[in-house]
Amino acid sequence: MAANFWDPSEGLQGIFDIWSFRHLESVVASGVGGGSLIYANVMLRKDEHWFVRDQGPAGGYESWPVTREDLEPWYDRAEKMMGATGNPYPYTDRTAKTQAMRRAASRLGMDWFRPPLAIAFAGDGKRPGEPIPDSADNIHGVARLSCRLCGECDIGCNDGAKNSLDFTYLTAAVRAGAQLQDRSEVKEILPIDGGYEVRYVRHHADNEGIRRGTGVPPKTVLRCRTLVLGAGTFGSTFLLLRNRKAFPGLSPALGTRFCGNGDLLGFVLDSPDKLNASYGPVITSTMRVPDELDGGTGRGYYIQDGGYPGFVDWLVEAATLTGPAKRAARFAVRTDASSPADRRPARSATSWPHWSDRASRLPARCRCWAWAAMSRMADCGWRTDIWSWTGVTRAPGSISRPCRRR
Numbered sequence: 008m009a010a011n012f013w014d015p016s017e018g019l020q021g022i023f024d025i026w027s028f029r030h031l032e033s034v035v036a037s038g039v040g041g042g043s044l045i046y047a048n049v050m051l052r053k054d055e056h057w058f059v060r061d062q063g064p065a066g067g068y069e070s071w072p073v074t075r076e077d078l079e080p081w082y083d084r085a086e087k088m089m090g091a092t093g094n095p096y097p098y099t100d101r102t103a104k105t106q107a108m109r110r111a112a113s114r115l116g117m118d119w120f121r122p123p124l125a126i127a128f129a130g131d132g133k134r135p136g137e138p139i140p141d142s143a144d145n146i147h148g149v150a151r152l153s154c155r156l157c158g159e160c161d162i163g164c165n166d167g168a169k170n171s172l173d174f175t176y177l178t179a180a181v182r183a184g185a186q187l188q189d190r191s192e193v194k195e196i197l198p199i200d201g202g203y204e205v206r207y208v209r210h211h212a213d214n215e216g217i218r219r220g221t222g223v224p225p226k227t228v229l230r231c232r233t234l235v236l237g238a239g240t241f242g243s244t245f246l247l248l249r250n251r252k253a254f255p256g257l258s259p260a261l262g263t264r265f266c267g268n269g270d271l272l273g274f275v276l277d278s279p280d281k282l283n284a285s286y287g288p289v290i291t292s293t294m295r296v297p298d299e300l301d302g303g304t305g306r307g308y309y310i311q312d313g314g315y316p317g318f319v320d321w322l323v324e325a326a327t328l329t330g331p332a333k334r335a336a337r338f339a340v341r342t343d344a345s346s347p348a349d350r351r352p353a354r355s356a357t358s359w360p361h362w363s364d365r366a367s368r369l370p371a372r373c374r375c376w377a378w379a380a381m382s383r384m385a386d387c388g389w390r391t392d393i394w395s396w397t398g399v400t401r402a403p404g405s406i407s408r409p410c411r412r413r
């Protein structure tokens with residue numbers, strides 16, 4: 008696991024790129040295909056009434072400059088391209104966690120549905136995990152398998168069952184004549200006469216495992232008429248900030264007022280239902296809680312099941328071991344955690360206090376729906392624990408000064 012992080016100066020060229028700032032932490036993916044390699048495949052359209060922003064303590068809402076209607080044609084195109092159109096999760100009857108969510112929703116009187124997933128599922132009469140016919144015509148030149156329900160979506164699908172960007176948009180771009188170059192990190196961008204200059208370094212596979220300053224590899228120079236930055240929320244902003252001198256027109260607000268997406272991970276403990284969380288894609292079903300803007304009484308949100316890979320079952324088992332077996336497991340975890348990647352200041356959530364304690368450390372607005380979500384689960388007879396949350400700590404944050412970034 009320790010080798011799966013991205014930090015070429017430490018010899019790491021893995022898929023997880025951890026960004027750490029004073030008030031914000033986040034994990035993004037660094038491979039060809041970006042976040043789609045590790046995302047949970049859910050393709051939801053933003054709720055029609057939720058295109059607003061709170062006005063502040065005085066109350067009221069300000070509408071965003073774009074509406075759902077404006078985005079509708081683009082949602083259509085993206086869903087089609089990603090293979091999510093008309094593709095809700097098809098195996099409800101097989102996966103215990105999906106059934107448990109449906110039962111819970113029914114007991115609570117909440118909306119429940121199967122979200123569209125950008126995953127290639129086996130068709131009628133076929134078993135999960137079979138080869139997909141004629142599927143090798145992609146940038147990797149490798150035939151894909153249909154989803155085998157292994158729960159590994161958030162650590163990268165090794166079967167090609169996820170319709171990630173490498174299999175969709177990037178393959179289409181290459182077919183249309185685009186050149187794609189992996190292991191290339193843009194360092195500098197600057198305007199020149201008639202266009203832009205881009206300077207990047209290549210991190211060769213041979214250098215994996217070798218510590219070296221990323222200033223060492225020579226920079227390759229590219230010139231172009233039009234430059235489109237698509238390095239993600241952090242990557243694009245970071246590049247602009249790093250090259251600010253070359254772009255004097257940039258606003259001083261760049262890199263400020265950042266907020267994570269506010270996802271919360273909660274754990275269901277001692278469930279009376281068998282959940283078998285490592286069987287099925289990471290997310291298979293959704294409960295929707297309406298906002299006060301569309302019929303609810305508070306802030307709207309979604310509750311989804313979250314599975315995990317089978318090896319996590321072993322860790323969970325280890326957490327409930329006793330005696331020598333427990334000491335051996337603890338030793339293994341400690342040994343792994345002492346590797347350079349895990350010493351990064353990004354995250355160290357190792358203890359599991361009661362969820363209310365974790366919730367109390369969230370920003371106030373986030374906290375109210377965290378409480379609401381966990382209380383809903385408790386109403387259903389499940390004991391719950393907030394373990395971590397994606398991205399958000401104390402929003403809004405500033406990303407002008409990363410704690411650790413080369």
Ligand SMILES: Cc1cc2nc3c(=O)[nH]c(=O)nc-3n(C[C@H](O)[C@H](O)[C@H](O)COP(=O)(O)OP(=O)(O)OC[C@H]3O[C@@H](n4cnc5c(N)ncnc54)[C@H](O)[C@@H]3O)c2cc1C
Pocket residue numbers: 024034035036037038039040041042043045046047048049050051161191192193194237238239240242243246
């Ligand atoms: C665990 C997880 C689960 C998620 N689940 C869902 C979900 O189910 N549904 C959903 O809609 N969203 C989900 N998301 C969010 C979604 O993945 C992101 O919103 C999306 O990937 C953002 O796309 P992007 O193109 O803006 O940036 P990214 O996908 O981050 O792509 C940016 C790319 O630029 C590269 N890059 C950065 N800097 C440089 C540089 N200097 N030089 C060269 N390349 C650079 C990065 O390595 C990356 O490959 C999830 C995210 C995570 C982390």
Ligand code: SF4
Pocket residue numbers: 126153154155156157158159160161163164165166167168169287288289
């Ligand atoms: S469940 Fe497994 S096979 Fe299916 S999409 Fe996720 S990682 Fe791929």
